[in-house]
Amino acid sequence: xxxxxxxxxxxxxxLVTLYKYCATAEEFQIANPLISAQNARLALExxxxxxxxxxxxxxxxxxxxxxxxxxxxxKEFIDSPELMKRIHYVRKIxxxxxxxxxxAGYVGRKESFFQFYWLGxxxxxxxxxxxxxxxRLLHLVV
Numbered sequence: 115x116x117x118x119x120x121x122x123x124x125x126x127x128x129l130v131t132l133y134k135y136c137a138t139a140e141e142f143q144i145a146n147p148l149i150s151a152q153n154a155r156l157a158l159e160x161x162x163x164x165x166x167x168x169x170x171x172x173x174x175x176x177x178x179x180x181x182x183x184x185x186x187x188x189k190e191f192i193d194s195p196e197l198m199k200r201i202h203y204v205r206k207i208x209x210x211x212x213x214x215x216x217x218a219g220y221v222g223r224k225e226s227f228f229q230f231y232w233l234g235x236x237x238x239x240x241x242x243x244x245x246x247x248x249x250r251l252l253h254l255v256v
Contacts, residue, residue: 132160148211155179155208158201165191179205 120136123129135157142150159179166173171187182188183201192198 132157132164135160151204151207151211154204155212158204158208162188162201 118137119140120133123133123136126133135153139150139153139157142153162179162182163173165188166182169187169191171185173182183198183205189198192201
């Protein structure tokens with residue numbers, strides 16, 4: 115059986131939803147980049163909100179992921195301009211994928227764009243981003 119990037123968290127209680135988001139994002143990178151991007155964003159949002167909870171930072175009822183990730187406390191916690199670029203990349207492509215509308219041709223063109231862009235960039239950066247954020251989460255818990 116092939117070990118996938120996120121199988122390490124597969125059986126950890128409390129991380130089942132995060133695992134599903136990560137595994138789905140990984141599984142659909144080529145077959146359906148829109149689903150992949152949406153799930154990557156959901157995984158990112160899950161991790162960001164968990165960081166907030168573990169740090170005892172308040173989250174407003176309708177606070178956006180953009181607001182959470184641009185908060186000075188969060189940026190100081192991440193302490194990496196490169197990692198922040200990756201966070202915003204996943205957030206943006208996830209938002210774009212979630213808000214694609216219109217006819218099938220438009221969606222098809224968007225999917226083609228995501229497929230080539232995603233293959234060129236995210237195969238490298240998405241697992242690194244999630245693993246890095248996850249490791250930072252572990253440091254808060256331990």
